[in-house]
Amino acid sequence: MNDTIKQGGATAASRIYEMLRQDLLNGRYGAGERLSISLLRDTYQVGLSPLREALNRLAAYGLLRQENQRGFRVLELSPEELVDITEMRRQLEGRALELAVQHGDEEWESQLLAANHRLTRAATQAPVVEWELLHSRFHNALVAPCGSAWLLRFITQLHDQFDRYRRLAPRHDELRHRLDAQHQELVDLALARNARRAREVLEEHITLSSEVAMLSCEQV
Amino acid sequence: MNDTIKQGGATAASRIYEMLRQDLLNGRYGAGERLSISLLRDTYQVGLSPLREALNRLAAYGLLRQENQRGFRVLELSPEELVDITEMRRQLEGRALELAVQHGDEEWESQLLAANHRLTRAATQAPVVEWELLHSRFHNALVAPCGSAWLLRFITQLHDQFDRYRRLAPRHDELRHRLDAQHQELVDLALARNARRAREVLEEHITLSSEVAMLSCEQV
DNA sequence: TTTATCGAAATAATCGATTATTTGACCTAG
DNA sequence: CTAGGTCAAATAATCGATTATTTCGATAAA
Numbered sequence: 001m002n003d004t005i006k007q008g009g010a011t012a013a014s015r016i017y018e019m020l021r022q023d024l025l026n027g028r029y030g031a032g033e034r035l036s037i038s039l040l041r042d043t044y045q046v047g048l049s050p051l052r053e054a055l056n057r058l059a060a061y062g063l064l065r066q067e068n069q070r071g072f073r074v075l076e077l078s079p080e081e082l083v084d085i086t087e088m089r090r091q092l093e094g095r096a097l098e099l100a101v102q103h104g105d106e107e108w109e110s111q112l113l114a115a116n117h118r119l120t121r122a123a124t125q126a127p128v129v130e131w132e133l134l135h136s137r138f139h140n141a142l143v144a145p146c147g148s149a150w151l152l153r154f155i156t157q158l159h160d161q162f163d164r165y166r167r168l169a170p171r172h173d174e175l176r177h178r179l180d181a182q183h184q185e186l187v188d189l190a191l192a193r194n195a196r197r198a199r200e201v202l203e204e205h206i207t208l209s210s211e212v213a214m215l216s217c218e219q220v
Numbered sequence: 221m222n223d224t225i226k227q228g229g230a231t232a233a234s235r236i237y238e239m240l241r242q243d244l245l246n247g248r249y250g251a252g253e254r255l256s257i258s259l260l261r262d263t264y265q266v267g268l269s270p271l272r273e274a275l276n277r278l279a280a281y282g283l284l285r286q287e288n289q290r291g292f293r294v295l296e297l298s299p300e301e302l303v304d305i306t307e308m309r310r311q312l313e314g315r316a317l318e319l320a321v322q323h324g325d326e327e328w329e330s331q332l333l334a335a336n337h338r339l340t341r342a343a344t345q346a347p348v349v350e351w352e353l354l355h356s357r358f359h360n361a362l363v364a365p366c367g368s369a370w371l372l373r374f375i376t377q378l379h380d381q382f383d384r385y386r387r388l389a390p391r392h393d394e395l396r397h398r399l400d401a402q403h404q405e406l407v408d409l410a411l412a413r414n415a416r417r418a419r420e421v422l423e424e425h426i427t428l429s430s431e432v433a434m435l436s437c438e439q440v
Numbered sequence: 441t442t443t444a445t446c447g448a449a450a451t452a453a454t455c456g457a458t459t460a461t462t463t464g465a466c467c468t469a470g
Numbered sequence: 471c472t473a474g475g476t477c478a479a480a481t482a483a484t485c486g487a488t489t490a491t492t493t494c495g496a497t498a499a500a
Contacts, residue, residue, distance in 0.1 A: 053276045060280035
């Protein structure tokens with residue numbers, strides 16, 4: 001969905017869409033919270049029409065729930081849904097990585113190395129938002145040459161859903177360290193063209209990451 | 221996405237969304253065609269705001285393409301994309317059916333029998349739109365108890381995409397007959413709780429159906 | 441002949457105001 | 471007291487008009 005809108009002077013609706021999307025992923029609005037349209041208009045300094053268009057897109061994308069005549073709500077969070085999202089990510093990203101390892105060219109290898117390098121640096125030297133961006137880019141780079149546009153689309157969508165949980169979770173340095181090590185391992189396996197093992201590690205990575213994310217459900 | 225909007229007095233935007241979705245699936249607008257907003261307003265007798273909201277939803281859903289400052293276009297059709305959609309359907313619906321066979325209860329069995337019965341009757345005695353509705357319902361009933369909301373969501377979305385091709389294709393009685401026979405076979409295997417074989421038949425069914433759909437790409 | 445530029449017409453996006461619906465407090469009948 | 475009903479305030483949805491951008495034909499320059 002992110003690149004559904006083509007280039008060209010960004011319209012107010014697409015600017016507000018991206019801002020709202022980021023704020024939703026970062027947990028600025030609480031789960032289940034009702035979004036007052038006139039309040040949002042004041043917050044983002046934008047007219048009603050583009051704002052409503054952005055909200056409609058977000059609802060169709062799955063980050064908001066729309067009830068006729070009752071406006072928009074942030075989606076609820078539940079451990080059950082996190083399990084569902086995790087299982088889907090394992091399935092889809094695992095498959096995509098297998099294909100990417102088979103189809104990826106030298107350019108892909110370079111991109112992958114670069115993405116991991118930037119991510120590693122950012123882990124110690126950049127603010128969280130910067131790291132989040134590079135983390136998304138790394139995982140995207142990993143599966144990019146899988147050859148299926150629809151697979152990539154669903155993966156991105158699930159990634160956004162997953163991040164709503166993960167970004168809400170408290171820090172857990174030990175798990176984070178193991179997750180970072182897996183990033184490196186994935187790069188190595190990808191370059192070695194070991195599709196089978198790469199898939200296994202990615203699936204473990206997603207499961208481990210879901211353990212971090214699950215901590216967000218155990219908050220008050 | 222179809223049930224994203226909850227009950228309650230349908231709003232103009234959601235009514236127009238559903239109408240447009242049906243018309244897009246039925247090929248009322250040509251692939252790649254530009255949708256003039258003011259023309260649509262006249263056609264559907266609706267104001268600009270709800271119309272634009274519906275178009276935004278459809279773009280986020282993947283039935284339209286939106287370019288900033290240049291309005292909305294119907295998505296193009298291509299054999300390559302049909303292959304992608306078909307492969308994704310095989311993967312996702314195949315997995316969903318396995319799960320459904322494992323989890324489905326007696327109520328599911330009844331629903332399945334009923335859905336197939338209605339579909340079979342409609343094949344000879346109902347207009348095409350009626351058959352299309354029942355056909356969607358049958359395939360939905362098949363995988364409904366798979367236990368994963370996201371899996372079902374993606375399956376529905378892919379089904380809509382697939383139907384853009386299939387409904388455009390010319391009749392092919394021989395293939396249609398084999399496809400109908402597979403519906404019966406799927407019901408039998410589901411009731412017999414033969415998950416493995418049911419999955420195989422469903423994947424064959426989707427592939428065979430894509431052969432029909434592919435005929436739409438060979439038109440002028 | 442081709443390419444570039446300008447400007448009017450067409451069309452998309454946005455705004456401000458209006459209408460419709462829901463919410464919740466208050467009241468009354470049972 | 472409680473259930474149901476009424477009404478006013480709050481909020482969502484929609485409309486009509488305005489603004490911004492693109493498109494395309496006509497003209498001029500290379």
